[in-house]
Amino acid sequence: MILSKGDNFKESFIVTDDVYNGFIHVFGDRNPLHTDEQFAIGKGFSGKVMHGNILNGFLSYFVGECLPSKDVIIHGQEIKFPNPVYMNDRLAFEAVVSEISEAVGVAIIKFKFRNIFGKIVAKGEIQIGML
Amino acid sequence: MxxxxxxxxxxxxxxxxxxxxxxxxxxxxxxxxVEDWDSLNHIQLIVAIEKKFKIRFKSDEIRSWQNVGEMMDSIETKL
Structure with missing residues (x-):
């Protein structure tokens, strides 16, 4: 098993123009909350709210590229978005292995994304299988 | 239990x-x-059972199970 309970990881991500535009280009979600500054402000936000699922892209990168082995697969994940993410937000990502099932080669990793004010903008857990 | x-x-x-x-x-x-009890779902079942009963299995014992009763035997030894 390449992971042990308590292993922790840190990464940093930025929701850049490229990431935001790439997401819209690929998936087509142009809901005004994400694309219309005035609409988003009218709903009580400080500006266009970045798609929460952009953070799932960062999670995919984390699992696929940042773990000590490439022999991994995501079995499932849960994510909540307690606070909004805005354009060019720098996000601190923290992850810790919370459970290991040696018998079936599975690790549960809990994670949080925080903005520069320390607010949690996303949190959840991923179940990873070792191939 | x-x-x-x-x-x-x-x-x-x-x-x-x-x-x-x-x-x-x-x-x-x-x-x-059981429909859908395939190898991938088997992993999910084991993880869920470990979580529910707060136990851990060994890969050898999982491989040895022939039916639910044998799974239960394993669980009982850990409760």
Missing amino acids: ERIELLKSINDVFIDVLDNEDIQLTEKTSATD
Whole structure:
């Protein structure tokens, strides 16, 4: 098993123009909350709210590229978005292995994304299988 | 925990993981008797059972199980 309970990881991500535009280009979600500054402000936000699922892209990168082995697969994940993410937000990502099932080669990793004010903008857990 | 109670708890895990309310396990039930109890779902079932009973299995014991009853035997030794 390449992971042990308590292993922790840190990464940093930025929701850049490229990431935001790439997401819209690929998936087509142009809901005004994400694309219309005035609409988003009218709903009580400080500006266009970045798609929460952009953070799932960062999670995919984390699992696929940042773990000590490439022999991994995501079995499932849960994510909540307690606070909004805005354009060019720098996000601190923290992850810790919370459970290991040696018998079936599975690790549960809990994670949080925080903005520069320390607010949690996303949190959840991923179940990873070792191939 | 009584054997019948244990079987019901495991049955609840199967219903949840396999998303099938019709599952009615017996001790003789094996993977071939339950729709969708394939190798990938088997992993999810083991993880869910470990979580529910706060136990850990060894890979050898999992491989040795022929049916739900043998799974229950393993669980009982850890409770």
